[in-house]
Amino acid sequence: MALGPAFGRYGGVRIRVCDGVLVAGPIVLRGEHAGAVEVLDQAAAFAWRTRLASPRARLLIRSYLPCAVRVEVAEPSLLCPYVYLSTRRPAALAAALAEARDHCTAPAGRAR
Numbered sequence: 001m002a003l004g005p006a007f008g009r010y011g012g013v014r015i016r017v018c019d020g021v022l023v024a025g026p027i028v029l030r031g032e033h034a035g036a037v038e039v040l041d042q043a044a045a046f047a048w049r050t051r052l053a054s055p056r057a058r059l060l061i062r063s064y065l066p067c068a069v070r071v072e073v074a075e076p077s078l079l080c081p082y083v084y085l086s087t088r089r090p091a092a093l094a095a096a097l098a099e100a101r102d103h104c105t106a107p108a109g110r111a112r
Helices: 004-009 042-047 090-105
Strands: 014-018 021-023 029-030 033-042 059-060 066-073 082-086
Touching: 004 029, 014 090, 021 082, 021 090, 029 082, 033 090, 042 066, 042 082, 066 090
Parallel strands: 059 082
Antiparallel strands: 014 021, 021 029, 033 066, 066 082
């Protein structure tokens, strides 16, 4: 059937944090542009993708995943207040994002 490949691509978006850069489908955010990282439980995730959603935010919504991560964007020139990412493992993603942010914003003389 023709729907099989379409559903495969819908659920096949990968979220990666490599070399201090978040890549989630069409969303790319460098670690130095990431602000606070918040793990959202089911109720908070629902609120941020509905009534609290900003029209300028970048969203990767997968309705079959109840939890998400919200990352504030600290770079004003990007014109995006935050990135919302539905994920199966929000705590692990939040930890990877915080590590990427801290690694990119560490002072030059500090050992990494």
